[in-house]
Amino acid sequence: MAYRVLSSRVAPSSHRLSRGFLCIFTLSLSVTYLCYSHIFRSDAVTMPSQRFGEPLGAPGSNAGAKRLLHKLHHCTSPRVAPDARPAPSAAPRARDYKAANASGAQRYGNKKLPNALIVGVKKGGTRAVLEFIRIHPDVRAVGTEPHFFDRNYDKGLDWYRGLMPRTIESQITMEKTPSYFVTHEAPRRISSMSRNTKLIVVVRNPVTRAISDYTQTLSKKPDIPSFEELAFKNRSEGEVDTSWNAIRIGMYILHLENWLQYFHLSQIHFVSGERLITDPAGELGRVQDFLGLKRIITDKHFYFNRTKGFPCLKKPESSSQPRCLGKSKGRTHVQIDQEVIEQLRDFYRPFNVKFFEMVGHDFRWD
Template identity: 65%
Template sequence: MEKTPSYFVTREAPRRVHAMNRHTRLIVVVRDPVTRAVSDYAQTLSKTPGLPSFQALAFKNTTTSSSSSSSSSSSTPTLPWGLVDTSWSAVRIGVYAKHLEAWLRYFPLRRFLFVSGERLVSDPAGEMGRVQDFLGLKRVVGAKHFYFNQTKGFPCLKKPEGSSRPRCLGKSKGRTHPPIPQGALQRLREFYRPFNLKFYQMTGQDFGWD
């Protein structure tokens, strides 16, 4: 078993994985693409002081007038944030339907398990049960192996009896996200909505992102 986030979005990866083993089972963990983009930005910001604002990176020809969207009475929504910049990797990665299309050229849907990142936090045992079933494994990891870390905001994995400390996410995880204008987040939700719906149809799962 091996994992890396870049596999799903790398153009050459489906062909190369298929050439290695066409029977490979593929587990894809996805989360709300807007939340994921902000998380990606927060991680980069922690390593790159002085980074431009999230909205400056996420949109082309950004204007900062937040009042224009709220004051408009037209049935056509105004776009004060400009066009979404899909050349920015934090935005591009969240177009899951497009990336999945590339993988489905090489692997049938039955070779995939799509894990909800949100449910992995709220119900880790349930999602891990699905993973074990998908891999044809006996269900060994269950509810008793998890507890919620209030400080991090994520579950921790309890090690087997006799082991030392539980395994929690590292220092780089669970960081506070920078404040992002609500108008910018809403504009991104509008951008992702059709792609999310297509992804739901392709996978047969409704992840509830809006």
């Protein structure tokens, strides 16, 4: 009898406790569900806007993620003092770096004015130097020629910077426009951008360079006069026409004197167009040294293409095919009379001697 009385009094209390516990548990689940629903509904659009590979913690780069973490923090965690929260890393992840390099489109970092320029010379091998050096992971370069310091200077430095690829702190930004070397205003304009700019000039036997220049022009304008007609004012007297651009470009010492008014000789590196064909790894090794880069580009990156007559890059990891320069590179030169070649060699010889003395290197063009 006592047992029945006790049970009848305790049971209602136990039921009340169970109902209370269930109520609290259900309410907790509901609040948690509503909180997470709010988070993912509000950030469903903002999260994808974060660009692949942007450095964590960069201004404006992780706004969606920050809001998400902030809301999760308030919904699921107790407050933590600001100085106790770990600072986000500003460095890009290694796998993002490799993926961006493999795709050829780096999407993190900033657009900066170039640290180095390939300023000349036309038909000397500037495209080869650019394509070879840009496989270095610490070099980012513009593929096309911006022609900023000769044709587009009035568009301003902001326009020019906008053409540059994105780079991180450890990378060098480069571009190449070979007509800069013979543009009188280019040295002054580049110096006003930065007096610390490093300059690369690819030089080649001026006679061979002139014939290559003419061959390229002839492929576009087949009705132009012969090489001999353009090269000489008076062929019988051997009077060379220095007003013809194909001849004038090869008078390297005249152009170099203009550059030395604004840059120290130590800021200019000269690449041999001839050795670039016979020893590309050696020439690129010296370019890497000049730019302050680790020698990563070596013999293992090149093979000699006998059909084209110049070196090509071996198959990169991101491609199934070797990489050679375009069809316009390595075209067969127009045949020029040997007497004409000898006359031009005689003409260029004094200019070459002065150039060799100035740069402290004999390129052996005779």
